[in-house]
Amino acid sequence: MSLRKVWAIAGKELRQASRDPLSLAMLLGVPTMMLVMYGYAINFDVRHVRLAVRDLDKSAASRDLVASFVNSTYFDQVADLAANADLERLTERRVARAILAIPEGYARDLEAGRVAKVQLILDGADANTATTVLGYASALIGAANARMFLASPAAERVNRSPIDYQPRVWYNPELRSTQFLVPGLVGFILMLTAVVSTALSVVREKERGTLEQLRVTSLRPSELIAGKVLPYLGISLTATAIILVAARLLFGVSVRGPYLDLFVATLIYLIGALGFGLLVSSFADTQAMAFQVAMVTSMLPAIFLSGFIFPIRSMPLAVQVLTYAVPARYFNVILRGVILKGAGLASYGRDVAFLVLYATAVMGVAYARLTRKEV
């Protein structure tokens, strides 16, 4: 392999990339855009739940209960319903997500020391939000019950807090989602820049017939492949740096572990991703096809099967098994460790070993396929 020839191909590739500033800007700008979106707009906590109230009791006690819902800041009261209100209409038109119905006799039951039932109707179409809202409501009712207990005369003579509960959160004490999204985002973005752009750049030459021309030159396949891959390695590393800098400036997420370990892990992951891009290009004949294949086999798994957003343990067993073949899964574990926990690669030997295995296997197969076709 002659370095000069590799360099020539890489230079050609870079020149081609720079003639398409829109694509280059997107490759480098998309990471920041996604980071901003994830950081500001995407949020799993649920607040301002639109609550309609049907209070048939209209007593001080029932107003107290409603007030405790509204004051919790989780609920915004949007309607005060009469006894004959059409509840279904409210949820179907999304006027309210939840309806709190307090029956007549609520205060009387409490006063008499009986159990008073209140109903909470939830719009279950968004199951996640409904689950969270149900949790809030149960907690609020639990707190109301505790207050009533403590108001009883006997309560003055017992220890009011039998348990001192001390929750501690390590590595991300404020539990901010951006902290854990940043590493996942790096894994996803690298799939985009490495797999998709490598695959497209090869397939584009196939479509235009220029690959044929390169084939008849004195270039060896290995030189051609290395030359094709190198520029995208550089672009991907730049994209990573941009995410890390943006994450630090915008969201205060800093790298706690050694940079060298971060770099090494990223490099191994990238080699696998670039190899996968080459592999895709050996199957696809058109750019549309290459993109579709790359998206389904690399980007979707990097989002859905890597533990980036959705916890792997909650998946069905068959899908969990599948996640072992997704390199982003291992990369996420390592990146979270290095960036947030300040750990080094030594703690993640198994994950690193898998990434190395993946990278060599994919590069090997891609190389074999491309050289067999005498690219």
Add this chain to the structure above:
Amino acid sequence: MYALLHVVLKEFFQLRQDKKMIPVMIVGPLVQLLALGYAANMDVNDIPMVLVDEDRTAASRDLANRFSGSGYFHLAGAEDTVDRIEPWLVEGRAQIALVIRRGYGAAVAGGRTAKVQVVADGTDANSAVVGLGYASRIVSGVGAGLLRAGIDRESHRLAALAGQGQSTVVGPGPRSVGQVELVPRVWYNPDLRSRWFYVPAVLAMVLMLVTMMLPSMAVVREKEIGTLEQISVTPLQSWQLILGKLVPYVVIGLVDMLLIVALARAVFGVPLRGSLLLLTFLTLLYVLNTLGLGLLVSTMVNTQQQAMMFSAFVLMVPMIYLSGLIFPIENMPQLFQIGSYGIPVRYYGNVIRGVFLKGSGIGVLWPDALALLGIGTTVLALASMRFRKSLD
């Protein structure tokens, strides 16, 4: 009309010639459906927990059992001292540590305050929030039980004293304390399966792919190869050309829609409670939007790569994330909430959920239908104008 038919046929032939493309258009949606149906699950359970029980009494074992028996946590291991939990959390072998200090049992028995510590790995903030929520529910349940038992004991003692006539300062005799019971009723999805929420959303995403990104790439491809020039000098009118290029993708989009509806029901058990006809009609209105955007993209870019990246990352991803399709709009900053009114996916999301889960009819969904029609025709008209200009 005849000319139009020919363009449609040509486009179909071209799609068929690219033999691998048709399977991709069917397989792509399938994979998305499976990913969202099986993998997208925000439920957190089976959190691996490491236990540090310094107390080793019946009371501490009872607390630990409540954690491991809750179904939310499973015991991944145990350590003798707190300072040995760090490797468990760093390597991810445990996500949460339950620490019961020495003296817990004695404090519980003596009515003093007992200490319980829970350490969570916060790197996965969502799971940590949920896990801490479970933990605090368990601990406060234990605490409430202890408190109630103490109060009951005390009430009985007071009652016994009052009964013996030894005390008159206690006031009225003891009575049981009233309690509120929450009776939840969940409409449309009583078991709260997140799958029922995610699976219909695939429809909106797949249609964006098939009727926005692919047509934009197809148009740009002709630009790249130069055949668009050739077509533009034929007597074909530009509206015929536009319509002819877009119709095949509408057909494929509708096929994908039927496929998804069928699989959502057969594989994931998501009911289609409303009318399929209404869904088809409203889907066509949505497709006006996606086609318009796709055409618009094709007039702004020069290469297929640009078309693909622009539709995927400048349009698709933000529209999916910011439209409420997956993440609730109420939680976003005000600015994003207002912006979401301009995103057609927002209205189509309402349509999908309304028709699938709520069985809504046009009586409820007409505002969404109007919005889709309004935005769709505007975008499509704008795109056609630009496209015509770019041909001249």
